[in-house]
Amino acid sequence: MPVLRVLPVFLLLVVGAGLAIGYITAPGAWYAALEKPSFNPPNWVFAPVWTGLYVLIAIAGARTWLRARTDTAMRLWWLQLILNFAWSPAFFALHQMALALLIILLLAAAIVAFIALSWRTDRASALMFIPYAAWVFFAALLNGAILSLN
Numbered sequence: 001m002p003v004l005r006v007l008p009v010f011l012l013l014v015v016g017a018g019l020a021i022g023y024i025t026a027p028g029a030w031y032a033a034l035e036k037p038s039f040n041p042p043n044w045v046f047a048p049v050w051t052g053l054y055v056l057i058a059i060a061g062a063r064t065w066l067r068a069r070t071d072t073a074m075r076l077w078w079l080q081l082i083l084n085f086a087w088s089p090a091f092f093a094l095h096q097m098a099l100a101l102l103i104i105l106l107l108a109a110a111i112v113a114f115i116a117l118s119w120r121t122d123r124a125s126a127l128m129f130i131p132y133a134a135w136v137f138f139a140a141l142l143n144g145a146i147l148s149l150n
Contacts, residue, residue, distance in 0.1 A: 007062045014058040014081065018050060021085050025092040035149035040142060053132050057081070060118075060125035067122055076114040083107035097147040104140045111136055 027043060061081070064074050083106050091100035111133045118126040 002066050003059075003062050006065055007059065010058040010062040010065070011055065014061065015051065015054045017085060018054045021088050022047065022050065025088040027092055030095055031092060034146055037142065037145040037149065039145075049135060053135060056128040056132060057084075060114075060122075060128045063122055063125045064118065073114060073117045073121070073125075076110055076117060080107055080110040080114060083110060091143065097143065097150065101140065101143045101147055104136060104143055108133065108136050108140055 057080075061077050064071075064077050068074055083103055087100055087103045087107065090096050090103055111129055115126045115129045115133060118129070
């Protein structure tokens with residue numbers, strides 16, 4: 001199966017870089033001191049959720065790469081990855097909650113565009129992005145609530 005040849009590269013890129021960025025920009029004292037909404041999950045929830053989502057993002061990326069590496073769907077896949085990796089430094093390292101909110105809203109738009117564009121040509125990749133979209137919309141709500149409380 002051709003996807004198995006490129007999947008390790010995508011897993012290393014997405015999961016590896018995602019976990020590295022999460023480690024480098026781990027929430028610290030600044031985040032702990034912020035007011036949080038009642039629906040804020042415990043900190044331990046984020047790493048397993050993101051790890052699972054990163055695996056799905058990598059699989060969808062590998063599939064899209066094999067199907068249409070120069071197509072708009074692949075460009076959207078790269079765009080969402082850049083925006084995804086930009087959010088943690090903006091929020092946790094720079095403490096720019098409004099910038100982080102803008103980034104996550106652009107991320108949500110890129111994810112929805114990827115789903116819409118991939119729906120007819122690669123339904124499996126589109127479906128893999130649905131839990132990602134749901135989590136990012138929740139994270140955007142959380143980001144907005146933390147911004148408004150602080």
